[in-house]
Amino acid sequence: MNIQLEKLTSIYHENTPFEHLALNNITTEFKEGTYYGIIGHTGSGKSTMIQNLNGLLLPSYGEVHIGDITLRRKTKQRIIHLVKKRVGMVFQFPEHQLFEESVIKDVMFGPKNIGMDEETAREKAEYYLKLLNVDRALFDIPPFDLSGGQMRKVAIAGILAMEPEVLILDEPTAGLDPLSHIETMQLFQKIQKEMGITVILVTHDMNDVYEYTDEVKLLNQGNLIRSGRTEEILTDAGLLQKYDLEVPDIVRLTSDLGKKGIEFPKIPKNREEFINLYMKWRDGYAE
Amino acid sequence: MIEFNDVTYSYRTGNHNALDHISLNFRQGEWTSVIGHNGSGKSTLVKILMGVLEGYEGEIKVDGEVMTEENLPDIRKRFAIVFQNPDNQFVGATVEDDVAFGLENNGVGRDEMVNRVEEALRSVNMLEYRTHEPSRLSGGQKQRVAIAGALAMQPDLLILDEATSMLDPQGRREVLEILREIHREKLTTLIYITHDLAEIGVSDHAVVMKDGRVINEGTVEEIYQDTDALVSSRLVLPFTISLADRLLDGCYMSYDELVERL
Amino acid sequence: MLSKMLLGRYIPGNSMVHRFDPRAKIIAVFLFMIIVFFANHWTGYLLLVLFVLSLTKLAGLSLVFLFNGLKLILLLIVFTFMMHLFFTKGGTVLIDAGWFTIESEGVIRGIYITIRLAMLILITTLLTLTTSPLSLTDAIERICRPLKAIKVPVHEIAMMMSISLRFIPTLMDETEKIIKAQSARGSTFMTGSLKSRLNALTPVFIPLFISAFKRAEEMAMAMEVRGYQGEEGRTNYRVLDWQWKDTFAIILMILFGIVLFMIRQ
Numbered sequence: 156m157n158i159q160l161e162k163l164t165s166i167y168h169e170n171t172p173f174e175h176l177a178l179n180n181i182t183t184e185f186k187e188g189t190y191y192g193i194i195g196h197t198g199s200g201k202s203t204m205i206q207n208l209n210g211l212l213l214p215s216y217g218e219v220h221i222g223d224i225t226l227r228r229k230t231k232q233r234i235i236h237l238v239k240k241r242v243g244m245v246f247q248f249p250e251h252q253l254f255e256e257s258v259i260k261d262v263m264f265g266p267k268n269i270g271m272d273e274e275t276a277r278e279k280a281e282y283y284l285k286l287l288n289v290d291r292a293l294f295d296i297p298p299f300d301l302s303g304g305q306m307r308k309v310a311i312a313g314i315l316a317m318e319p320e321v322l323i324l325d326e327p328t329a330g331l332d333p334l335s336h337i338e339t340m341q342l343f344q345k346i347q348k349e350m351g352i353t354v355i356l357v358t359h360d361m362n363d364v365y366e367y368t369d370e371v372k373l374l375n376q377g378n379l380i381r382s383g384r385t386e387e388i389l390t391d392a393g394l395l396q397k398y399d400l401e402v403p404d405i406v407r408l409t410s411d412l413g414k415k416g417i418e419f420p421k422i423p424k425n426r427e428e429f430i431n432l433y434m435k436w437r438d439g440y441a442e
Numbered sequence: 443m444i445e446f447n448d449v450t451y452s453y454r455t456g457n458h459n460a461l462d463h464i465s466l467n468f469r470q471g472e473w474t475s476v477i478g479h480n481g482s483g484k485s486t487l488v489k490i491l492m493g494v495l496e497g498y499e500g501e502i503k504v505d506g507e508v509m510t511e512e513n514l515p516d517i518r519k520r521f522a523i524v525f526q527n528p529d530n531q532f533v534g535a536t537v538e539d540d541v542a543f544g545l546e547n548n549g550v551g552r553d554e555m556v557n558r559v560e561e562a563l564r565s566v567n568m569l570e571y572r573t574h575e576p577s578r579l580s581g582g583q584k585q586r587v588a589i590a591g592a593l594a595m596q597p598d599l600l601i602l603d604e605a606t607s608m609l610d611p612q613g614r615r616e617v618l619e620i621l622r623e624i625h626r627e628k629l630t631t632l633i634y635i636t637h638d639l640a641e642i643g644v645s646d647h648a649v650v651m652k653d654g655r656v657i658n659e660g661t662v663e664e665i666y667q668d669t670d671a672l673v674s675s676r677l678v679l680p681f682t683i684s685l686a687d688r689l690l691d692g693c694y695m696s697y698d699e700l701v702e703r704l
Numbered sequence: 705m706l707s708k709m710l711l712g713r714y715i716p717g718n719s720m721v722h723r724f725d726p727r728a729k730i731i732a733v734f735l736f737m738i739i740v741f742f743a744n745h746w747t748g749y750l751l752l753v754l755f756v757l758s759l760t761k762l763a764g765l766s767l768v769f770l771f772n773g774l775k776l777i778l779l780l781i782v783f784t785f786m787m788h789l790f791f792t793k794g795g796t797v798l799i800d801a802g803w804f805t806i807e808s809e810g811v812i813r814g815i816y817i818t819i820r821l822a823m824l825i826l827i828t829t830l831l832t833l834t835t836s837p838l839s840l841t842d843a844i845e846r847i848c849r850p851l852k853a854i855k856v857p858v859h860e861i862a863m864m865m866s867i868s869l870r871f872i873p874t875l876m877d878e879t880e881k882i883i884k885a886q887s888a889r890g891s892t893f894m895t896g897s898l899k900s901r902l903n904a905l906t907p908v909f910i911p912l913f914i915s916a917f918k919r920a921e922e923m924a925m926a927m928e929v930r931g932y933q934g935e936e937g938r939t940n941y942r943v944l945d946w947q948w949k950d951t952f953a954i955i956l957m958i959l960f961g962i963v964l965f966m967i968r969q
Contacts, residue, residue: 168781181915184485184670192700197580207882209888211884211887211888232892236890236892239887239888239889239892243888244885244888246881246885246888247883249885251878251881251882251885251911251915252882252885252886252889252907252911253911254907254910254914256908264889264891264907265889265890268889268890268891270891301480302480303480304480313889314888314889317889318547318892326610329608330607331606332479332480332607332637332638333637333638333639333640333677333678334479334676334677336678337678345718351887359610360610360611361605362681381677401611402488402680407702408685408697408700412701412704413702415704418704424690426684428687430685430688430689433689433704434689471742492929494925494929518929519931522929522930523929525922525925525926527922528921529874529916529919530919530923530926531923531926531932532870532923533867533870533923533926533927534870535837535838535866535869535870537840539838539940539941539942542941543930543932543941544930544931545939545941546938546939546940547930547931547932547933547938547939548937549937549938549939550939551939552939552940552941552943555939555941556941559941575873576870576874577873577874577877590932593919594928595931695959
């Protein structure tokens, strides 16, 4: 399922003194099975954009096509509800949305809301909790008795169990320690590859965007500046600096080595690839 | 300045020691980082020092004087602490009110209070925001206000308990930069609690904790001698270090050195 | 709609009215509430209206702005007027439609009551529009200080008020976030029966309460380690500065009351 934005304009508090243009006439596409990163400085419109992708916000002008569903300014709640089945959203600090008396019930909440019966919902919940390494012994205890990291896993399982075709991640690693950060990002990568779903990642962390995404959309003050392959946009140091974004560590190091005359055939995607390329270069240099 | 001598503590609910025979020394004027994964005991350490947890074994000395129930209130007045959540420690309705809060509690006179608030806000570069409400500030700015509130108390020791863990990369940088400046200019004694090795670069002394024990201690360079111990403590090596470790036989170096030596 | 509502809002400014000591403003509004009832014929009411209008001018606020912001309240005023129009009897009969009559006394009483109500609403709105919630809290604490003699915890109440005020925007944000998060999980707030709509609120309120308790706990700890021990030995950073102009304003208010009392008929 693809998502198309057609001349999407989003205005907050329209016709009041607080009027604010959050997105300005954006036309772009999110293709099925691709891992996207949305980047931009605070206030660039990232969060408005993703809320338009699952009906939390409706366009002020223009249209959002989610598969065969079209969202417009006055789309009915009944239609919007259909979108929730297809597009899942993991908010920043998702553990704040837990409320049920047991872990398993909380994970079943979303699936049941979109019409799964009790049994299917339980099956899905158990499957995704296991996928996220949540121990079966914890299924029946209140989610509030868990540690912060486990609570976040339960909250994420609650979205995955709805089996969305598109998964939106809003700063999914905020507040996590570095190891959990890596584990969480690798998990999303695995899910994206195995289930072939579209993932849309919003984050400040350019290293993650560079390492995990296929395509990038760069926003600034409500305008779509660039949209294209991650390797093109995140290796363009001039572009990133212009919009106050950081250059990924690997890209920076590769380019600094390039200045020293150490040239790689391509810019490595992660640390392992860097090490391999460097070893090869060193072997070649030694000969 | 602060000495932990064989301190052991266990929570009533836990079946193992949260702190297991800890002996540590935090020296005057030094920036000491305490690094550990969740559950390593680093937060327990702070809570004991702040007198929030009682009933530990062993002794804690502050400037040679053993900490007891009687002198705890006076000792605690000499420490200031900044917590993790920027929102939940902002007491005042505006930036300046929040910085003044601790001073008001300690009965500091109004004229001195005004001076100290101004000076503290200037040292964290937040003076121009003095009349702002917290809802109009970023997470990094709120933490800077919390640091100003701590500094205004003119403490002998400033403790930062995972003060950057809820901030975005920019907020994190802001806070670390401010701390570096303050430490350099005022020689404030700092205890910096973190789970991120990338943040310990500027500290004079580093302590690595795991399962309630100190597993390594020394200068930053020294603790990077044993990267395996760090990794087995569920810590993640920073970018530069991890590459240096794999490609240049594990040496502690800066980014520029890495580029130079590769 | 709500963003235009003025009741209880504060508009920062630097007008003469803004700069009065909040205590003076509260006392003046209190006096005004008494004075309003002195007026009992048209000269008195005219003076009241003139007084409030000139204050509005002094506060640098436009009447149109106030009128727009108080539209909802206007309904209440119109309703009060109607009640008097139809049910207050006396004087000459103006309209006699058989099943109801409108008599001159009803019209006059209706107009008077309307003016009274409108002026009371305007003056209290002026108070909140020109005084920050924080200054109001401070002022109430100082004014109520004598109540401590009868064991009213004035300081604690004021501290609670100011912390609540500080947390209102935070909790509003949080509520919005949780509503969005649950709505993304397929929770519906806008459709279904009243019962199902109420049920849909559980997933919002529980997380909200849990986070509010967590905040309260952390806040208490932060306050404690920053040396908070109640009012004893505490100094104040914010000081209220009672000046001559404040005394003058109160005297003026009393004089105004005396004049209104003298011209009663």
